[in-house]
Amino acid sequence: MTLAVAASHEDFHDPDFSATLMAWQAEHGRHTLPWQNTRDAYLIWLSEIMLQQTQVAAVLGYYQRFLHRFPTLASLAAAPVEDVMAQWSGLGYYTRARNLHKCAQRVVAEYAGVFPSDPLLLADLPGIGRSTAAAIAAFSSGGRAAIMDGNVKRVLARVYGIASYPGERQTEAMLWRRAEALLPEQGIESYTQGLMDMGATLCTRSKPDCQRCPMQPRCVAYNTARTAELPVRKPKKISPQKQAALLLILDAGQVLLQQRPASGIWGGLLSLPELAGHGAAESAEVASVDDSTLLRAVDQFGVMESCERLSTCTHVFTHYKLHIVPYRITLAQRRMMVAQPEYVWYALDKLAEAPLPAPIKKLLLDLARK
Numbered sequence: 001m002t003l004a005v006a007a008s009h010e011d012f013h014d015p016d017f018s019a020t021l022m023a024w025q026a027e028h029g030r031h032t033l034p035w036q037n038t039r040d041a042y043l044i045w046l047s048e049i050m051l052q053q054t055q056v057a058a059v060l061g062y063y064q065r066f067l068h069r070f071p072t073l074a075s076l077a078a079a080p081v082e083d084v085m086a087q088w089s090g091l092g093y094y095t096r097a098r099n100l101h102k103c104a105q106r107v108v109a110e111y112a113g114v115f116p117s118d119p120l121l122l123a124d125l126p127g128i129g130r131s132t133a134a135a136i137a138a139f140s141s142g143g144r145a146a147i148m149d150g151n152v153k154r155v156l157a158r159v160y161g162i163a164s165y166p167g168e169r170q171t172e173a174m175l176w177r178r179a180e181a182l183l184p185e186q187g188i189e190s191y192t193q194g195l196m197d198m199g200a201t202l203c204t205r206s207k208p209d210c211q212r213c214p215m216q217p218r219c220v221a222y223n224t225a226r227t228a229e230l231p232v233r234k235p236k237k238i239s240p241q242k243q244a245a246l247l248l249i250l251d252a253g254q255v256l257l258q259q260r261p262a263s264g265i266w267g268g269l270l271s272l273p274e275l276a277g278h279g280a281a282e283s284a285e286v287a288s289v290d291d292s293t294l295l296r297a298v299d300q301f302g303v304m305e306s307c308e309r310l311s312t313c314t315h316v317f318t319h320y321k322l323h324i325v326p327y328r329i330t331l332a333q334r335r336m337m338v339a340q341p342e343y344v345w346y347a348l349d350k351l352a353e354a355p356l357p358a359p360i361k362k363l364l365l366d367l368a369r370k
Helices: 002-012 015-028 041-050 056-069 073-078 081-088 095-111 119-123 129-141 150-159 169-181 188-202 291-299 348-353 358-369
Strands: 241-251 254-259 274-280 302-309 313-316 321-334 343-347
Touching: 002 169, 015 188, 041 056, 041 095, 041 129, 056 081, 073 095, 081 095, 119 129, 129 188, 150 169, 150 188, 241 291, 241 358, 254 348, 291 302, 291 321, 313 358, 321 358, 343 348, 348 358
Parallel strands: 241 321
Antiparallel strands: 241 254, 241 274, 254 343, 302 321, 313 321
């Protein structure tokens, strides 16, 4: 088995690839992003976590605000998780924020606040994983390890004409072997950044800029007119549809919010109380909740004065579409909620700071502006 893997690495060895990539990166790559030109593992780690499944343009503002609130790893580790979630609100994929907090606490507890340089140790920390560990190691200490994100898969699939879906186990394993075999002996930082830059700025998913790409002469996809076909796309599945009726209960300039469970959709964030969770829906035409059900649901919080069904809005998750039906409710009298610590009354003029899911925050901010 060892001999087979070694032979695969030898088959994939291609020093011209790394040399071409590093020369291009030195002249045309990105060099002024706020997390570049530093060996500070905290700054690098934070950027890599934020950039998971999120584009640079969306991350820039969050990155600066997050560092203003948590300038050091120690300050992040010591903060309440609610504060971390509030700073992350709107960036999406909230498991990243919870793991970020857990990771900071582990690095403080197990490594005296200093990130390890070994990619294997980094990959064992919450929310990091193999590829992110390699990037952190490369940029913070010059560690020689391969990265493998969507940009890298796209570059490799096109340059080498890989005609199978990168998400398949065998194809992904082969891509990892190739990525490891392509690593240069020197200049891992420039090489790693070059892969990221090429995928983000030239070898893009749609309309790749092949005329400016230094890999054009050797790119199989370009030379066989298959840039639109490679990498092979994931077989399409019909996205399930779900619905949720949310209670937007208002009283005295405040809105009632409920903290969601730590796991699952919007885990740990505040949201609006909902009826019966995310149920299956046939389409965006969501039926109204009957009056008696609404009265019973609201009664635990107070005496209903008025109720209005607002327009349905749709939010797309990775695995399904959620049709949200908000009911705007005002109270004639509020009840005390002694035994319900998960609920909190939140001032409407403070909602911009609240740790809310993006669609709920937009809904409430739009309401507050009216």
